[in-house]
Amino acid sequence: MVHRESSFSANQTTPAAAKAGSAARGSVRRRSGFVQVSYQTGIAQDGVPFLGWGTAFLDYDNDGWKDIMMINGHVYPQVDNYDWGTTFAQRPLLYHNLHGKRFVLVPPVEGTGLAETFPGRGAAFGDLFNDGRIDVVINVLDGHPVLLRNVSNDHHHWVELKLIGGPKSPRDAVGATVYLTADGMRQRGDVLSGGSYISSNDPRVHFGLGDATTVSSVEIHWPSGNVEKLRLPAVDRIFTIEEGKGIVGQLCVLCRATAAEHGRAAKPHGAERASRNP
Ligand SMILES: [Ca+2]
Numbered sequence: 001m002v003h004r005e006s007s008f009s010a011n012q013t014t015p016a017a018a019k020a021g022s023a024a025r026g027s028v029r030r031r032s033g034f035v036q037v038s039y040q041t042g043i044a045q046d047g048v049p050f051l052g053w054g055t056a057f058l059d060y061d062n063d064g065w066k067d068i069m070m071i072n073g074h075v076y077p078q079v080d081n082y083d084w085g086t087t088f089a090q091r092p093l094l095y096h097n098l099h100g101k102r103f104v105l106v107p108p109v110e111g112t113g114l115a116e117t118f119p120g121r122g123a124a125f126g127d128l129f130n131d132g133r134i135d136v137v138i139n140v141l142d143g144h145p146v147l148l149r150n151v152s153n154d155h156h157h158w159v160e161l162k163l164i165g166g167p168k169s170p171r172d173a174v175g176a177t178v179y180l181t182a183d184g185m186r187q188r189g190d191v192l193s194g195g196s197y198i199s200s201n202d203p204r205v206h207f208g209l210g211d212a213t214t215v216s217s218v219e220i221h222w223p224s225g226n227v228e229k230l231r232l233p234a235v236d237r238i239f240t241i242e243e244g245k246g247i248v249g250q251l252c253v254l255c256r257a258t259a260a261e262h263g264r265a266a267k268p269h270g271a272e273r274a275s276r277n278p
Helices: 015-024 075-079 252-261
Strands: 003-005 052-058 067-072 091-097 102-105 120-126 135-140 146-148 157-164 177-182 183-192 206-208 216-220 227-230 237-242 244-249
Touching: 052 135, 067 120, 067 135, 135 157, 135 237, 177 206, 183 227, 237 252
Parallel strands: 052 120, 157 237
Antiparallel strands: 003 183, 052 067, 067 091, 091 102, 120 135, 135 146, 157 206, 177 183, 177 216, 216 227, 237 244
């Protein structure tokens, strides 16, 4: 999972919370820990009628800011027999991150996947088509799986990193952390083995780059403890990086499409060179 560092402050507090905390700890007023900001950040009110299962932070529009998607469905089919303001089948919720200050609900436009309703449960997020856009596969209760393909029409750039651990790290690199800097913005991504409810996500680390066309630096902290710094020669592609060996492969689906449009073959290096198990 990737998140932009310091997207949300955890060191703020309200007078009431400060008073309660002070009473609990004597006379010391501390400004640390957690504070409830769900309503202030815009993720609470719209979700009240929904019962959520699969969730993820994902940068669906590659602007460099992690958005939130929630897959929903009620526990009891009988809710459809009552006027309780909720239903058994429910639509997904997608919240757009406004530069770390607030989330806004993406409208469920008719004809899009955001308007579809189903009793959703688990959700696995990943770039299924290797095009830099995070899609989601949903496990539906008593129904066939649902695939929501990301068709965002933004023109933002991105990179994805498939990490392969060396002899002293797990081969799948679970536990590795990546720090990427582009256009003066530093992001962090982690290789994780798990996701949310009964699901695992794409282990490749995904970074939305916004309008940046170059990556200044990549710093990988491998599970072995090794730290490697390297530069990426391009964006809008998937790089395979092996511990101690650097970039060992890359995949560029968009390059292939562009080359086909121009009626010429893709170049072997830079344009397209399939990685091992991209
Ligand atoms: Ca975003």
